Amino acid sequence: MTQLDFPPTRTAALERLSRFLPHAGRDYAQLRNHDLPGNPHVSQLSPYLRHRVLTEEEVLASVLSRWSLSSAEKFVQEVVWRGYFKGWLERRPQVWEDYRRDVAGAWNRVQTEAGLRQSWEAACRGETGIDAFDHWAHELVETGYLHNHARMWFASIWCFTLELPWQLGADFFLRHLLDGDPASNTLSWRWVAGLHTRGKHYVARPANIAKYTDGRFRPEGLAPSPDPLRGPDHPPLQTLRETSPALPGRRTGLLLTEDELSPGWLLAGHDIAATLIVNGSAGRSPLQVSDGVREFTGALIEDSVTRYAEKLGPYEIVSDPGDVGVRLSDWAGRHGLEQVIIPHMPQGPARDLLVAPLERLGSSGVNIAEMRRPYDQAIWPHATAGFFKVKAKIPDVLDTLGLTRPKRGTAQD
Template identity: 45%
Template sequence: MTTPDLFPEAKYQLEAVTFEPTRQAGTARLKKFITRTGAHYASQRNYDYGPTNRNSVSALSPWIKHRLITQEEVLTQTLAHHSLSASMKFVQEVFWRSYFKGWMEQHPSVWHSYLNSLETALEALERDKLRKTDYDEAIAGRTGIDCFDHWCDELKETGYLHNHARMWFASIWIFTLRLPWELGADFFLNHLIDGDAAANTLSWRWVGGLHTKGKSYLARPSNIAQFTDGRFDPVGQLSPTAEPLIEDMDHPYVPLSLVQPIPQDEYVLLMTSEDCQPESFTTGAQIGVLGLLSATDPKQSTQVRAFEKGAVQDAISRSSQTLATVATTQDWGAALIEAAQKAGTNQIITPWAAIGPIATQLDATKAELEKAGIHLHQQQRTYDTLTWPHATKGFFKLKKKIPNILNDLGFIDV
């Protein structure tokens, strides 16, 4: 089966995307794709034509992940061009990332369990030479499964994969190669420039049958052949079954933290790669800006590292503050104390960091900051406070609330 006749020209309009870590580049991509967020996206979104032709999807996720552009901006422009009914498929995709973040915030043990299991899986590789060889061949793109090896190389070269390819890749990793899902999730998180702790972890769990218990995702040769437009057809190479994974623990629901009022005193703004557009929601007496990046992780790809650094630097460059710097360090506590003392304040405000590496880094500074008499406040966006409370079960619960959330944001009337 080839491209639907509704858009017969789509696969011939080659459109590569350059992922430049700036707000300007993100808004330019949004402007270019926005007219396609209706019927075009609904009919084309599942097709992966490869890295030289991204016209079937928006490819906005790297900029959205770092909030160089925000979900609100994407939704505003989408609904300015299309009705909600015409653009619903695209609008739902925008909300999927928020669903994953909100669900993880309310089930934090999933993240901690993943980290523990990842450490165990990495240690096991050192004791099992055959498993280590299988793993090394997989991440090197030498499995002999053409589509999988291609996606592995594409990921490492570009820092991006079509969402359908991510699902196929994860399914092959788990059910054909029989490798621990945690190792695959770790590989993705270290190479995807839009890699998000919640979306990545929960997507891998969904494929494996852990997020929606008992329901796994099987990569089928016919599906791959259809939605890669015949580029790949791995007949006889993939597992014909996908027995859902099981785990020996439950992940209890934890209520969302109450957002505390932000002080009106003078403060230093802390910029991280979590949210690189603070000018759209921070107010008050800002007297300094500090951008922080963690010391280099040897597993993190150069593409991921460069995008994170470029995003933070771009955010800093838009600041009018004289005291605006970017630092790369593992000791965030010392850097924050120095910045606050230099600015003459004991208040630091930063955009909310959802569960993941940056939240962990901030948590590690709390005792040191308190000892120095410095207060760190995290500020949430209205979009998150309206969306996350509905992400307690499956996506369908949040999906039903989308019109109401858009109404609360002032985008539509219901």
């Protein structure tokens, strides 16, 4: 598999979804943990879901039109994990801020401590001598994707056998994963380390790796019984930011980021005078983000503006993080905008770039209307503690979104 296996278009995402649908029931429940060449037992939809080229609602609706909830329960739960993590981070933004600060600190240490630098380089280059780990490091860099189980094993070996700072591992993932996501990535690394569910960590075991890689790997020398990492308590839960309404009769611009590339839901009733799209992917890391990630994200943005061409008005794309503040105010001024509508900006690099410039624009009298998708609105209020609370609400969430259907009792069930 190479990065070419993820064509950067919505058409490719829809084709992948339709190829996967027959496998979203029993096959997925039984086989999803097997990490095999070509990843035949998982959907590989995450690079598209991450950027909402394809949305969670669409995926769930397709799956539930073919399978009953009980048959596709496992897959539905996994899709909902993404929303859980996103909601959890929205409610504890400090965790993202701390992560950004700690990556910068760890990167300074890499530059000044020769031993750390050597181990970090060996890990990122796949030259540790742990065959499975080295294989996954190469696979990640070459393909921009790793199976979930490989991500868990890799993160566990990084933290507990190589004893490298988890933040540098999360950063390595973010620089290379096409689906690199501030919430899923940061919180999954914290989960493996024992910092998300406090004191409960994930320990990679040679027998488990051998079983789920079809005997391809049985690494030796892994830390057999490491302690979980320690860290400060979770910051207090914050209430979700209020959404701010769009006002009628104002000359309106649309601001998008790589976090939301299917903006149809917020265009209804608005005549868009101009659109600005900020590609924040280069800001994922203090280090250089891979060409694969930047090209994939850039091409998805181009695909999206082609799809919505008639509704966006004249559009501009900003890819250089250094330009964002100036370009935003210049764009709003040139188009005489009185209002800018934005889909909710989740914690992450694009938001980090835009918060201050948007505040400045707002104080100059332009109405900033930030709106939240009904899907996020349905899940995030429950993302206050562990996943179990959200899991228990899945039937209600699906009902609220109109995604449940009467049980059919077909052979697929």
